Amino acid sequence: MTTPALPGARWLVLDDYTGEVGEPDVTLGVCHDIDGLFVDPEPIPPPEAFTLLGCDPSGPLQDALEHMGTERAWLPSIALFPVHQQRPARCLWDEHGCTCVEELIDVTVIGQRPSAARDGLVDLDLRGYVRLLPEWGLPEEKPDATGFRLAALDDEKLGECLDIAGVFRKRPSAPVRPVTLIGFRPEASLAGTIEGRKITASIMILQRDGHTAGGAGLLSATVVTARPSRLGDGLLDITLDGGIEEPTPSGAREIFQMRYDGGPAQPNQWARYDRLLQHEWSSLALRQRPQGLPDKPAGTTYHLDGRFVTDIDAFYCAIGEAINGPGGYFGWNLDALHDCLCGGWGAASPFRLVWHHSDVARRHLVAGYDRPSHRLRDWKPRIELDDLLQIFSEHAVEVAFR
Ligand SMILES: [Zn+2]
Structure with a gap:
């Protein structure tokens, strides 16, 4: 979808919740920045x-x-x-x-x-x-x-x-980080007094060309103040009393910027990030992948640069680039990798994968337990190299270690 141009706008606030089933989603407005969208991750809680x-x-x-x-x-x-x-x-x-x-x-x-x-x-x-x-x-x-x-x-x-x-009890809720929409231009759907309005909306990523490229969070809160913004005539800074559900880690702001600027031109730009941000990298690669491109034919040989594959999130970044080039996507969890191997995501199977510097993965993708972030939902036994090899073999992908 495209939106009326507001040069430099980065986010579109889309009400895709409150309408009846079958009614179109309603754009509430676009804005330059959102204070509270990127937040430092919580520390891992005590057991x-x-x-x-x-x-x-x-x-x-x-x-x-x-x-x-x-x-x-x-x-x-x-x-x-x-x-x-x-x-x-x-x-x-x-x-x-x-x-x-x-x-x-x-x-x-x-x-x-x-x-x-x-x-x-x-x-x-x-x-x-x-x-x-x-x-x-x-x-x-x-x-x-x-x-x-x-x-x-x-x-x-x-x-x-x-x-x-000890299991069934009230736990302290996550701290609320109130959100401010900065340089917000309201659409007609928000005509009238904005203060006091309840907003339930998806924050959509706006690309430079005005197209949206996936969601960046769910906002559900009430407008506290709406003041003229210094960013331009007719624009507002809107403060709300609540935050984004599961805000994006603050370090990912740079990755969003890189993609807004056209995406990485070179491979392995993800290697300088920690796992949490590598996960965000793959998540954005998924949301912003080019649409409608045909798969490269079966029988193609791809080269995976394994130098930085020190954990499973790094592997997903590396396989994405091996198949689809810098910033490319080819799965961000095991189920998604399986889906990608069924075709429609850049490569028709079977294919050949030459895994360079595979000694790194052999050393790191071994049995263990993963606590990749404060998000307890993500904690689980580590995915091992053998698990990946099994999925590749199920899809007749020949892996050659170098
Ligand atoms: Zn039951």
Whole structure:
């Protein structure tokens, strides 16, 4: 989509929420800058304490218990499936269990004692995190349950327990960073008094040519003040009482600027960024990829520069450039890589991938656990080189290590 030109405008505020289904989205305005869109990431929070009460551990949990005090007292994930006596109204079933499930991640077993609940059961003290997925609701109230079934990532049984302490409680909400739209030109849809208006809108990235290129966040807040902007006649600086959901890390501002200026001309410009920003790099590469280009034919040989592939996010940057050139995109997680290998993203399979300096990936893409940022949702066992090779082999991609 294109928008009425406002030279230098970088962001378009698009109400794609409040209209009826089928109605077109409404442009509220465009602006030069948004204070509060780019924010320094939060520090990684301290671990929490949990207790599995009246627990009968089995499998890897029993194993962790027997190795308390060593690194083997650790589990990447414990899923907590409530055993309902009466299923609450908000509970839905799927093939894995019910929607009341919660997941503990990065868990260390730190203590045990005989349980008062029943002979033979133990109370287990754990240290770790709850995987918080705010869009599915936070674990504040314990679901109606006579106990919990415990399972590992691959559904392997970890035993059961009668109750759990420490998981279901209110947690401090993320700090709100109020947003200011700077040099904002309202469209007719915002005619009249702006102050006091509730705005629910996507922040869309504007390219230099006036086209939009994907979203940069969701804004849901009320206008506190709307004052004339020093950036031009008729423009406003609009202060709101709330912020952007999941703001972009502040270091990514430079990457947005680079893409606004036409994108990287040379490969490996991403190599100077940390993982969090490399993830933003791939995310922008996805949103701004050229549309409608045919795939290069099957049988093509591509060259991956492996010198900077020290983690999985670096790999996604490198494979994007190997297939689609500087700033190119070819997946930013395993599912997306799989999709790209099915065609339509720059390369028809099968193809040949020459992976140069593969010793770097062999050293770094090894077994382990990834805590790439403060976002607990992203924490999981590390993706290994073998996982990538398996996906390539499923799509008949021949990988030649150099
Ligand atoms: Zn349920």
